[in-house]
Amino acid sequence: MPVERVRRRIPEATVARLPIYLRILGERASEEVECISSEGLAELAGVNAAKVRKDLSYLGSYGTRGVGYEVAFLVYQIRRELGLTHDWPVVIVGAGNLGQALAGYNGFGERGFPVAGIVDIEPAKVGSVIGGVRVRHIDDLPQIVQSRRVSIGVVATPPTSAQDAAERLVRAGVTSILNFAPVVLAVPRGISVRKVDLAVELQILSYYEQRRVGVGLQAVGSNDSTRGASA
């Protein structure tokens, strides 16, 4: 009889780093590297080795003491933990500048997030083809979400339409949203939202840039990916 799989709770901070490790491990794997130490992975990920070990320990004890981690196996485990064993089709709302760039960005599909559809409220935008996907009207959203079993939506509308876009996505059955509009979305409990706000990122840089005058600082914010060397 199969052992009951106990779903470990993984800290948010760790969840946010697993994709980084995964990408690096994938690169290593394609260079035929079979084994990697926490130190090696940490170096490439721009974090410290203890953090890597603690992060990976939440997945289970998959390393070998005195040796390191088997790359291929770790890739498999991280993918499984992140739910990347199957594709997650996404639907993009907003076929403006950004929506088009996102739809045309192959990295999406390559990483397991094929664009199932892109919609816009503007009839003039409907019909054109971007990255192999035809722009459809936003009223078709429920149909796209249901037929393609989409659970992740991307909001790439102007700020004034973002809340409406989010509500339409939720009504259509989407349960996770990636929001590019500079707006705080109000969504029902149980819906996951992550946001990417370019202006916010620049303003954070501005803060550290401003402080720079006088004495240099070393690193910058949560988002940290700073590291010595180079240039």
Next chain:
Amino acid sequence: MPVERVRRRIPEATVARLPIYLRILGERASEEVECISSEGLAELAGVNAAKVRKDLSYLGSYGTRGVGYEVAFLVYQIRRELGLTHDWPVVIVGAGNLGQALAGYNGFGERGFPVAGIVDIEPAKVGSVIGGVRVRHIDDLPQIVQSRRVSIGVVATPPTSAQDAAERLVRAGVTSILNFAPVVLAVPRGISVRKVDLAVELQILSYYEQRRVGVGLQAVGSNDSTRGASA
């Protein structure tokens, strides 16, 4: 004689939220609202009121007990703290899909980050005009950075060129980088880097999406902007 301004150290987490408050306050101001309570601001920002108060307290004691905060004054203080009293011209490296979308995105300039230039290594891309800016060759980077006093660079290249782009930016004199390439950049100490990685965001959503099966969860990751109501 002027009092020596003591530069308070503001926690990173707070710095990351100030831009959100700023945007909301700006919206309120344009709706002629003159005063706002921590509760009101918290509601709109999707955080709790104690957090707003603590965040704002790092700027100084600018509220009025029993009343709230004067919107215009708070806008001024946050802008000053974030170094947004003047523009920060940015230079974009990479005139592909994303670079073009960024250059064509007016929100940049509107928020005080005018695009001083966009460069590409590909001679074929040089010369075309995007968002009113002509694409120039990457060799012109030092000249653009110096003449326009650029201190923030945006990396919008394919992953394989991102490290090179970062090094060129640093050599040209840029001290802050916003990185859109799915790569951990190695930069010298003292250079600020923030990254925006779409695939990572989607993979994080995938994790919570996967866990959803069975029992619903409420919120999602660091990036939190989840809130009750609507739909």
Next chain:
DNA sequence: CATTGTGAAGCGTTTCACAGCC
């Protein structure tokens, strides 16, 4: 008397340091 400003408690994350193991 509503609302700010803030010590102090609570909590999640990072880092240390070393026992455990190959």
Next chain:
DNA sequence: GGCTGTGAAACGCTTCACAATG
């Protein structure tokens, strides 16, 4: 001997709770 896995300490952020106050 080298590297993992992990308790425990250190740290930073969030939240509480209430005194201070216009």
